[in-house]
Amino acid sequence: DAGVIQSPRHEVTEMGQEVTLRCKPISGHDYLFWYRQTMMRGLELLIYFNNNVPIDDSGMPEDRFSAKMPNASFSTLKIQPSEPRDSAVYFCASTRDSKETQYFGPGTRLLVL
Amino acid sequence: AQSVSQHNHHVILSEAASLELGCNYSYGGTVNLFWYVQYPGQHLQLLLKYFSGDPLVKGIKGFEAEFIKSKFSFNLRKPSVQWSDTAEYFCAVNAGTGRRALTFGSGTRLQVQP
Numbered sequence: 001d002a003g004v005i006q007s008p009r010h011e012v013t014e015m016g017q018e019v020t021l022r023c024k025p026i027s028g029h030d031y032l033f034w035y036r037q038t039m040m041r042g043l044e045l046l047i048y049f050n051n052n053v054p055i056d057d058s059g060m061p062e063d064r065f066s067a068k069m070p071n072a073s074f075s076t077l078k079i080q081p082s083e084p085r086d087s088a089v090y091f092c093a094s095t096r097d098s099k100e101t102q103y104f105g106p107g108t109r110l111l112v113l
Numbered sequence: 114a115q116s117v118s119q120h121n122h123h124v125i126l127s128e129a130a131s132l133e134l135g136c137n138y139s140y141g142g143t144v145n146l147f148w149y150v151q152y153p154g155q156h157l158q159l160l161l162k163y164f165s166g167d168p169l170v171k172g173i174k175g176f177e178a179e180f181i182k183s184k185f186s187f188n189l190r191k192p193s194v195q196w197s198d199t200a201e202y203f204c205a206v207n208a209g210t211g212r213r214a215l216t217f218g219s220g221t222r223l224q225v226q227p
Contacts, residue, residue, distance in 0.1 A: 033214055043203060043217040056214060091156065101147070102215060104157040 004105035006092050012111045018080040021108045024073055025094030033093040033102060034067055034077050043091075049075065061086075082112045115140035117206050119218035126194050127226050134189040134221050136178075136204035145207040146187040147215065148178055152200045160202070163187065174198070196227045 005024040013019055025032045033048040047057040052069045060067070064083070069075040079086055089109050093102040120135045138144060148160040161172025168180040178189045187204060201222050205215040 031213060035215075035217075042219045045214040045216075048214050050213070093157075101159050101162060103159075104149075106156045 004092055004094055004103055006090075006105035006108050008108060009106060010109045010111075012113065013082055014113050015083055016081045017112075018078065019082045019086075019110060019112075021077040021090050021092075021110070023075045023077070023092030023105060025075070025092070026103055027073065029094035029096050029103075030072075031095045031097070031102075032069060032075050033095075034075070035091040035093065035104075037089040037091060037107070038087075046077070046090075082110075084112045086110060087112050115144070115206050115208055115216050117204050117216050117218035119202075119204055119221050121221045122219065123222045123224070125224045125226065128196055129193050130225075132189070132191040132194045132198075132223070134202055134204075134223070136187045136189065136218060137185050138187065138204075138206045138216075139185065140206060140208055142208060146178075146180060147205040147207070148172065148176070148187075148189050149203045149205060149217075150200050151203065151220075157203065160189070194223070194225050196225045199223060199225045 007022045030051050034046040035043050036046055037043045045059040047060055047067045048055055049069045067077045089107045091107045092105045095102045116139045118137045146163040149157040150160050151157050160176050161170050163170045163180045171177045176191050178187055180187050201220045203220045204218040207215050
């Protein structure tokens with residue numbers, strides 16, 4: 001299996017622009033998670049899905065952030081409009097069962113100027 | 114709410130030295146415990162995990178961790194570190210029931226000097 005795939009790997013954009021991050025989980029995994037990593041706050045959960053349904057979005061910073069999972073093999077995290085404080089590495093992870101290991105993608109390094 | 118504390122933020126060791134990284138969590142119920150490693154420029158990889166059974170867990174690359182329930186701890190150890198162990202190490206907790214996502218500690222940056 002190719003593992004969790006994320007795109008793009010790097011994104012540089014200007015404040016106010018829309019940013020879309022993409023994730024393809026490992027086939028057969030029913031849970032998908034979006035995490036954000038910053039120097040100040042470390043690794044924190046943004047949202048997670050189970051069978052394509054959002055279960056916990058309490059970590060989503062504000063209305064500028066939205067996430068979707070239209071099918072079992074694809075999820076997006078959108079920021080509109082983006083702000084410099086959104087600069088971070090965004091990780092996607094998936095797992096077959098809630099008790100099992102989460103497998104992380106390579107991350108998207110976002111820089112908002 | 115569950116939380117995870119990693120007390121060592123930055124550790125510098127010489128090769129062949131022994132390593133112990135502390136991890137404490139706050140959650141009264143059943144927990145699943147993990148250690149992840151992030152090598153420079155790479156994504157998180159699982160080192161080891163504890164769900165139940167023997168509280169001494171062995172992982173990859175010679176790492177092990179011991180779950181001490183009475184102390185709410187899950188410390189990571191390695192008897193002899195190598196330069197290639199230079200990385201950031203994250204302890205994480207997942208509650209046995211309810212919320213499925215991982216709660217991470219702030220991470221420990223390990224620097225091994227040759």
